[in-house]
Amino acid sequence: MNNYETVFILTPVLSDAQMKEAVEKFKNLLKEQGAEIVNEEDWGLRKLAYPIDKKTTGFYTFLEFNAEPTVVEKLEINFRRDERVIRFLTVKQDKFAVEYAEKRRNKGGKKQETVAAVAPKKQDNAEVVEADVERNEKED
Numbered sequence: 001m002n003n004y005e006t007v008f009i010l011t012p013v014l015s016d017a018q019m020k021e022a023v024e025k026f027k028n029l030l031k032e033q034g035a036e037i038v039n040e041e042d043w044g045l046r047k048l049a050y051p052i053d054k055k056t057t058g059f060y061t062f063l064e065f066n067a068e069p070t071v072v073e074k075l076e077i078n079f080r081r082d083e084r085v086i087r088f089l090t091v092k093q094d095k096f097a098v099e100y101a102e103k104r105r106n107k108g109g110k111k112q113e114t115v116a117a118v119a120p121k122k123q124d125n126a127e128v129v130e131a132d133v134e135r136n137e138k139e140d
Helices: 016-032 069-081 095-139
Strands: 002-010 036-052 055-067 085-092
Touching: 002 016, 002 036, 002 069, 002 095, 016 036, 016 055, 016 069, 036 085, 036 095, 055 069, 055 085, 069 085
Parallel strands: none
Antiparallel strands: 002 055, 002 085, 036 055
């Protein structure tokens, strides 16, 4: 099995329920074909880089999955047949991309720790700046 990631953009005229139903359709298609979905991210409504069919926004969805190459062919055929899909891109991940994707997924839990670790440093820097200002005032 190969590792793949796909991003597809759904038309912005869909309601939330219709958008979720379309995403579930493609996830179920992958599962029926024997693919294992590793990660799913809903990137939400975003602005497109350029207008497509007179639309300037779209619902972005990102899927990472493990599957055989024939599954990707069937998935892309279904993307082309579904008029709710504006654009899609499926990429086979090499070993470096797989490692990066794992780090990126695991980084979500560490983000809060990093913010907490940085905050005291900023406070310390402020105290240092205040001490420097006071020292400069005394010297003058």
